[in-house]
Amino acid sequence: MMLWFKDNLTSLQARRYSELLHVLVSRNLKVRYRGSFLGVYWSLLNPMIMTGLYSAIFGTTFASYYGNSILNYVLASFTALVVINFFSASTSQALSSVVSNGPLLNKIQLPVSIFPVSMVAANVFQFAVGVFPLIAIMTLVNSRSLVNVLALFFPTLALVLVSIGVGFLVSTLYVFFRDLPYFYELVVFVLWITSPVFYPAAIVPTQVKPILRLNPLSPIIESLRQISLSGALPDLSLILGALLSGIIIFSLGWVFFQLWRHQFMDLL
Template sequence: MKRTIQAFLKYRNLLRELVIRDIKIRYRKSFLGLLWTVLNPLLMMIVITFVFSTLFKSEIENFAVYFLSGNILFSLNSEATIQAQLSVLSNGALIKKVYIPKYLFPLSKVLSALVNFFFAFIAVTIVMVVTQAEFHTTMLLSFVPVLYLTLFSTGLGLLLSALTVYFRDLTHLYNVFILAWMYLTPVFYPIDIVPESSRAVMEWNPMYKFITYFRMLILDGAIPSWQMNLECLLFGLISLIIGMYVFYKKQDKFILYI
């Protein structure tokens, strides 16, 4: 662990450059650039709000903020893990030439997704102003569920990036999985419509926990219980520990498969 921390401190500047590179590549030749991180969730919110508020007659109070708060959090996880999944493979040429701690590649993807999330959070603030939603002081704690989710996404990203080196088909499988995961998470529908018999299963959905925590702070002005904090922290730490274990177990043989 001590060597890992020393290596992280030694290569922190490289990590920063990798994050900057990811962001530049993503918005290269784009006229609006980083502004898309704010526009994308806003445009998605307009479409979903129209569909569910007008066509499906959703009765969720302030549906726009409800949807957007869940969507940006789910997008943080999906973007971080999907990008991290291919990070080792896409940097194969660099890995073969020089020594770089390989975990920096999936970690940089998680951090670049986190940067995008902070811009997307601006969209939530804009919508709250437009819809005249109440700003609660508990919003100041919104970084807490984001921190828990970042731990979770980092662990999952490390796990996926390691396994994908050996099983390339995992990229296609995970794309299907992430879509199913979104529909199984109350991003644009209330938990109330889920049958009582199925809600126990929802308790094991980490994204449901993170999003519920986030919405309690943003929409309800409530501080989640210590039990919910413990559950979210455990989801994050267990994912991180498993991801780190598998990644470090497999990384020495990456060069044979990339």
């Protein structure tokens, strides 16, 4: 009887959490794109413009690393940029999510973790509708394999896990340190410049590579590129590396969030 009660309580909590998440994600998207002409498809504009700039400046120089094809360089830059943009947008929005909802938390008892998760979830919806179909088509054309298209789920999942983990971390820190957004801009820039976005990973000096491996986005980018551009079957070692990166960052962020959550209400 007690076990049945606990199972039902857990089920009700999960259902309440999912309902709250749906409401918050809908609210975030409506506020973000109210009066917008393109809506979620604006998420494609930035990576496309930046891909064009990188290709014009670096395309000829780095094409040799992509089968002497500028088109392959264009596609490689695009896949990396969508990863960076997703991470940057999700975590920057999650950063202030707990503090900005402080008045609501003081009135209604809600699971605090729902706020950073909802910010990432809104960007997942945006990614799924706007960016992912393009990557899936690109993958199908290059690999001619549905296995590769399905395998895109794994680096995408890793990206979501990393973003939620960092979202937990920065939203916690922002409760205590309100100057964090200025510092976090620098952190995002460092992650961008140390990720193989506009340059191939092969040009990085051997002595520097161990430092760059600390970047949790690098294995995700490499796995996504291998699946979508190589034409070969998915590399399991790259997929596992991306998932491991996601699981580690998510776990660290969740533990940090839970350790400090009890102090939030005194500062909101």
